[in-house]
Amino acid sequence: VTEERSGGRWAWLLVVAAAAAGVAGGWWLYGIVTGT
C-alpha cells in the first residue's frame, strides 16, 4: 500500500522530469536548426 502511494509521487516526479527534458530538448532543437 505504501509503495503504491509512493508510486503516485514517483509518477509526478516523472512528469516534472519530462517537462525538464522538454525544455532541454526544445533548447537543443532550436540551436541545431538555427545554428546558434
Place this chain on the structure above:
Amino acid sequence: MTPGIAPWLSARRYDPRVVQPMREGSMPARTGPRLTDLLLYLVGVAVLVGALTVAWRSMRAVMDIGGMCASGGPYHIAVRCPEGVDILLIVAIPVGLLAVGMIAWFGSRIGPGFASVAALAWPALFLSLGWNFLEYGLAATGGWDWAWLICGVLFVAMGGIPLLVAIRGMPRGDRRSSGPTWAARPAASSGGAGVTVSMGGIRPSPGLTYPSERASSDATPQHVGLASLLRQVQGMTVAEAAGTTVAEATRAGDPAEAGEADPPAGMVEQLERLARLKERGALGELEYLQAKQAVIDAAAKGGTA
C-alpha cells in the same frame, strides 16, 4: 523502473478485488495505468514543453531584429528571418497542439488529475511569450516600447487570469497539495475486505476519502448519506469477488457494526442514488435489486443502511 512506481504500474485494471472509485456523473476510474499510457503521457509533456521552448526562443530571435521579418516569396525582403526560425515557429504550434491532445488523452487513462496538466499549456504559452514582450518593451532603445508593453500586459492577463481563477476555484485541500495522487489502502479500514483506490484526491497522502471522513465542520447529511452508499457499493464489489451475497457484504461493511454513528440519510435518497448507479451501468440488475432490498430492510428495522 523505480521500486516505488512498479507496483502501481503492475496493478490490474479490472481486478475484481478492487473497488472502482465512482463519482456522480463520471466513469469509474481505473485502478492502474498501463506503462504505454504513462510513457506516451510523459512524451506528450516533453513535446509540449519543447514546443513552447522553441516558440519562446524563436520569438526572441525575431524580436532581436525588430519584431518583424520575412523569408521566401518573390518580393524584396527588408529584414530576413533568422535561419530556421520561420520553420520552427510554423512547426511548433501544431506539434504543441498535438502534445496537448496526447496529455489530455493519455492523462485521462492513467488517473484523475493528470489530463488537467494539458490546461496549463494555455497559461504557459501566454505567460512565457508575455514575458518576452515585457522584457523587450522595457529594454527597448530610446525608452519603453509601448506597443510591446501593451502586448505584454495583454498576454500576461490572458495567461495569468485563467490560471488565478483556476487556482482560486480549487478546493482548499487541493491548493495545499503537491499535485494529484492516487493511492490504495486496505478497505478493512472502512469495513470491507478488499482494496479501495483513491479518486485522485489531490492531497499528497490519503486514499479515497469518504465524505464522512472529512472535517466535521464541512460534513453535511448529504455527505454522510453518500458515504453510506459508497460503503454499500464497496460491499457489493467485494461480494462479487468473494461469491457472497450483497446483503452479507453490506452487513459486513455496515458502519454501525464498525462502531460508527448511523448516517441520517433518507431511504428515498439512497434508493434514488442506487437507481442512478444502475442507470450508469455501475450496478447490474441483480445487484441493484439486492442493494435496494438491503436499503429497504435497513429502513424497516428503523435505521439506514
